[in-house]
Amino acid sequence: MSKSLAALQVALEGAADAGARTHLLDVRELDLPMYNPEDDEPVGAPPAMVDLCYAADGLLWSSPMYQGTISGCVKNALDWLHVLSGREPPYLHDKVIGLISVAGGTQGLQVINTMEFSVRALRGWAVPYVVPVASAERVFDRDGQIQDRAVEFQLRTLGAEVVRVGQRFATDDSIQREAACKDAAQRVATAAAAADAQGRTFAGESPE
Ligand SMILES: Cc1cc2nc3c(=O)[nH]c(=O)nc-3n(C[C@H](O)[C@H](O)[C@H](O)COP(=O)(O)O)c2cc1C
Numbered sequence: 153m154s155k156s157l158a159a160l161q162v163a164l165e166g167a168a169d170a171g172a173r174t175h176l177l178d179v180r181e182l183d184l185p186m187y188n189p190e191d192d193e194p195v196g197a198p199p200a201m202v203d204l205c206y207a208a209d210g211l212l213w214s215s216p217m218y219q220g221t222i223s224g225c226v227k228n229a230l231d232w233l234h235v236l237s238g239r240e241p242p243y244l245h246d247k248v249i250g251l252i253s254v255a256g257g258t259q260g261l262q263v264i265n266t267m268e269f270s271v272r273a274l275r276g277w278a279v280p281y282v283v284p285v286a287s288a289e290r291v292f293d294r295d296g297q298i299q300d301r302a303v304e305f306q307l308r309t310l311g312a313e314v315v316r317v318g319q320r321f322a323t324d325d326s327i328q329r330e331a332a333c334k335d336a337a338q339r340v341a342t343a344a345a346a347a348d349a350q351g352r353t354f355a356g357e358s359p360e
Contacts, residue, residue: 154180155288156223156254158296160214162304163252163283166311167212172318175208177201179225187231198232206236210248210318211276212311216288217255217263230270244276246321250314251282252307254291260284277321279313 157178164174182197205211215226236243249271253263264282271278283306285291291300298304 153292153294153296154178154216155285155292155296156214156216156252158292158298159252159254159283159285159307160212161296162298162307163212163214163250163311166308167210167315168311169308170312170315172210172311172315175204177204179229182229184225184228184232187228187234189234194232194235198235201229202232202235205233205244205247206239208247209322210250210314211244212250212252212314213267214252214254215263215267217253217257217260220259220262222253222263222266226267230267230274233274236274242275244271244274247276248314248318248321249276249278250310251278252285252310253283254285254288256288258286260286277317279310279317281310281313283307283310 157180161176164176168174182201184197184201185191185194187198213226215222218224233243251264251267251271253260253267255263261282261284264284268278283303285303285307291298291303293299298307
C-alpha cells in the first residue's frame with residue numbers, strides 16, 4: 153500500500169476528529185491523464201477532482217519523495233488545478249493547506265518546500281506546521297498501518313490544524329482577499345481625491 157496515502161488517511165482522521173467532513177482523493181485511483189493546457193474541455197476524473205478541491209475549505213496534500221522531490225503523479229494533479237484560473241475567486245484562493253511528505257530517507261523537507269511553492273502559486277495558505285515523514289519503511293507496516301505513535305500524533309495534529317485555521321478563513325469575511333483589495337482600492341481613491349481637493353484649496357481654487 154502507498155505509504156503517502158496511509159499518512160494522508162491518518163491526517164484526515166485528525167481532521168475528522170476536529171469536526172471536518174473529509175473526502176479522500178487517491179491520485180493513483182484517479183488515474184488522471186497528463187495535464188495538457190490545450191485541453192480546455194476535460195471530462196471525467198480531472199473536473200471531479202478539481203471541483204472537490206475548489207469546494208473544500210481546507211486541503212491536505214501528501215506526496216511521496218521520488219528522486220529528491222514530489223512524485224510526478226502528485227505534480228500532475230497540481231497542474232490540473234490550473235483549470236481553476238477562470239473561477240471567481242480563482243485557484244485555491246484563501247484555502248488552507250496542510251503538507252505531508254513520506255520518504256524512504258530523511259530529506260522529506262525538500263518535498264514539503266516544493267509543494268509550498270505550488271501552494272503559493274495557487275493562492276492558498278500553507279499552515280506553518282508540516283509533517284515530513286522520514287524512514288517510511290519503519291513508520292508504516294506492509295498494510296499501511298502506522299507503527300510510530302509520535303508520527304501518528306504529528307499527522308493527526310496537522311489534520312486538526314488545517315481544520316482550526318480553515319474555519320477562521322471560511323467564516324471571517326474581513327480576511328477575504330478580494331473584499332480587502334476592493335476596500336483598500338476604495339480607501340486609496342478616497343484619500344487621493346481628498347488630497348487633490350485640499351491641494352486645489354491651498355492653490356486658491358474651490359474643490360468640486
Ligand atoms: C521512484 C522512486 C524514487 C525514490 N526516491 C527517493 C528519494 O530520492 N529519497 C528518499 O528518501 N526516498 C526515495 N524513495 C523512497 C520513497 O520515498 C518511499 O518508498 C515512500 O514510502 C514512497 O511512498 P509511496 O509508498 O506513497 O509511493 C523513492 C522511491 C521510488 C519508488
